[in-house]
Amino acid sequence: MKLPKITGIIRRRILLNYRVEAEVAEALLPGNFRPKLVNGDAVAGVCLIRLEQIRPVGLPKLLGVFLTNGTLSLKCWLKKEIYQNRMKRVNTIRVWSCLSICCCFAFVVGQVHGSEDALTPGRSVFGANQYIEYIPGDFPLIISAPHGGRLKPASIPDRKKGVLLADMGTDLLAMEMVRAFQELTGKTPHVIICHLKRIKLDCNREIGEAAQGNEEAEQAWREFHGFIERARADVIEQSGRGLYIDLHGHGHPELRLELGYLLSNRELKGDDHQVAELERKSSIRKLAEDSKSSFVELLRGDSSLGALMQERGYPSVPSPKLPHAGEAKYFDGGHNTRIYGSRAGGKISAIQVECPGKTVRNSKENRRAFAKAFASAMMEYLQVHQVLDAGE
Numbered sequence: 001m002k003l004p005k006i007t008g009i010i011r012r013r014i015l016l017n018y019r020v021e022a023e024v025a026e027a028l029l030p031g032n033f034r035p036k037l038v039n040g041d042a043v044a045g046v047c048l049i050r051l052e053q054i055r056p057v058g059l060p061k062l063l064g065v066f067l068t069n070g071t072l073s074l075k076c077w078l079k080k081e082i083y084q085n086r087m088k089r090v091n092t093i094r095v096w097s098c099l100s101i102c103c104c105f106a107f108v109v110g111q112v113h114g115s116e117d118a119l120t121p122g123r124s125v126f127g128a129n130q131y132i133e134y135i136p137g138d139f140p141l142i143i144s145a146p147h148g149g150r151l152k153p154a155s156i157p158d159r160k161k162g163v164l165l166a167d168m169g170t171d172l173l174a175m176e177m178v179r180a181f182q183e184l185t186g187k188t189p190h191v192i193i194c195h196l197k198r199i200k201l202d203c204n205r206e207i208g209e210a211a212q213g214n215e216e217a218e219q220a221w222r223e224f225h226g227f228i229e230r231a232r233a234d235v236i237e238q239s240g241r242g243l244y245i246d247l248h249g250h251g252h253p254e255l256r257l258e259l260g261y262l263l264s265n266r267e268l269k270g271d272d273h274q275v276a277e278l279e280r281k282s283s284i285r286k287l288a289e290d291s292k293s294s295f296v297e298l299l300r301g302d303s304s305l306g307a308l309m310q311e312r313g314y315p316s317v318p319s320p321k322l323p324h325a326g327e328a329k330y331f332d333g334g335h336n337t338r339i340y341g342s343r344a345g346g347k348i349s350a351i352q353v354e355c356p357g358k359t360v361r362n363s364k365e366n367r368r369a370f371a372k373a374f375a376s377a378m379m380e381y382l383q384v385h386q387v388l389d390a391g392e
Contacts, residue, residue, distance in 0.1 A: 008054035008064060016046045025074055035074060045073045058219040060127045063226050122178070122188045127223030129153070129216075130195065134227040135178055137190035140242030140387060141378065142231045142348070144336060145174040146203035146224065147248060149195040156200045156217050162209050166198045167249035169361030174247055176371035184375045190231035194224050204246065204334045228340060236347050241286065241387060243378075244350040246336040252329050255359050256315035256322065259306055260333030260352030261299060262343055268317075268324035272296045283333055283341030287349035291385040303384045305351065308377035314359070314370065 025035040025042030035042035053064035119125060119136035126133055131151065148171030158164075171193050181189050194203045201217045202210045203224045211217035228244075235242035250258055262283045268275065279288050279295040288295040293303055299318055300306060306319030317325045324330075333341075333352040341350030355361055360370045382388040 005057040006054060007057050009052045011050040011052045012048075013050070014046075014048040018044055018046075020044045020074070028074065042074060047071045047073070056222075058128070058215075059222060059226055060125070063223075063230060122182065127227075128219055131201075131220040132223040132227065133191075133193045133195060134230070135188065135191040135193075136234070137188040137231065138238070139181065139185065139187035139189050140235045140239035140382070141181075141189040142192070142228065142235060142242065142244040142340075143174055143177055143189050143247055144192040144203075144224075144228060144245070145170045145247045146194050146336065147198050148172070148174070148193065149197050149201075151195050152197050152200060153216075156196070156214050157212075158199045159202065159212050161212070162202060162205065164199045165251075167247075167361075169357070169367065170247050170249050170355070171195065172364075173355065173361055173367045173371065176367045177247075177374060180368075180371035180375035181378075184372075184379065190235065192224060192227045192231065194220070196220055204248075204336050206335060228336075232340065232348050239387075241290065241347040242349075243287065243382065243387060244336075244340045244348050246334070246340075246350065246352045248331070248352060248354045249357060249361050250329075250331060250354040251357065254325075254328050255356045256317060257306070257309055257356070257360075258317055258325070258331050258352075258354035260331050260337055260354065261318075262333040262337060262341065263299075264332050265325045265330040268300075268330075275299065281343060283337050283343050283351065284349040286342035286345075286347055287385055287387070290387070293385060298385060303381070305377065305381050308380055309373065312373040312377055314373060 019038075019041040020035075020043070022035055022037055022040065022042050025044065029035065048070050049068070051067045051069070053061045054067060055061070055064035119134075121136050121138040124133050124135050131149075145167075147167035148169060149166065150171070174191050174193055178188060178191055181187060194201065196217070201220055203221060204210075207218055207221050210221050232242075232244070252258075260283075262281065263275075263278055267278055270278075276294065276296050279285060282288070282295070282299070284298065288298050291298055293301065297303060300320060300323045302320060304319060306316035306322070309316045310319045310321055315322060317323075317330060331352065331354045333350075337350045337352045340348060342348060355370070360366055379388070
């Protein structure tokens, strides 16, 4: 496994060397080591170092961590046999033996607590070349738009395989959702948008299919998913649990929302008893465990997201009126819903939301109306199912 190169800033470094009595130093060292003496005393040292923006090469500075570490060291000698050119000889090698006070030097996505790079809810930050945009939030909802981008840089070749069609208007729809939530609640959901056209990068696939070997596209993919991880960490820290929405657009003739929970249309055709058995397979497993309602109610009952959107004028599958898609095509959830939902555990559940073009995405008026309806429905949904307190 090839480890990533790490970059960052050494903000400050303090070195302090001092003398230690030889007998004291020797008692601290393993048997094969002897303290290096200078004028009869051992030499010890303390190093304090402040590191900032520590991250793999290619990721933006805001995803880096800061660390303040300290080490103690003793300068010593070690006798060691070394074989070179099949000839045996004994060399004396000078080494440093370090007793580490803080051995944490790790890249952890999104943890910048107390850092000068802390983010402001509602204020956009961007990855390299502004391909990826992240709007930090202060609300337990994360929305991503992986397929609405419009940028086609010549430096990234067109993808040759996979789905290449864009979900036009979903980038603008995500921005309308931010405004709708702010107007309704005074809070901001976390929003991540890929501004690259899908023919250049598909952020709803694993990196191989998504970027197809192009380093610039791979960097954007890592930024997109790094921002999601950062948002997830913030939601869990602030609220303990939350919901992730992967926003898409479909071209099916049926003008309705398709809500994906990682359950196929065939599975949705089952009766309530059969569907209830699918709870642990779904992307809202954690939400179902926490809710006072049954899984079937959460999925397609009167308090389901489909029902709440249906009440606001947007037919939805699944819902009480449309428990499944019949014989029509239906998107049940993709890569992002699988990896960021709670099927395998975790505190964040996920729903893929597929929106039709004609009634939702194709005009500013339609996007605005849908965003207001979605914000209202989502607030009710999160309150009813205990993600939010009733007063929030």
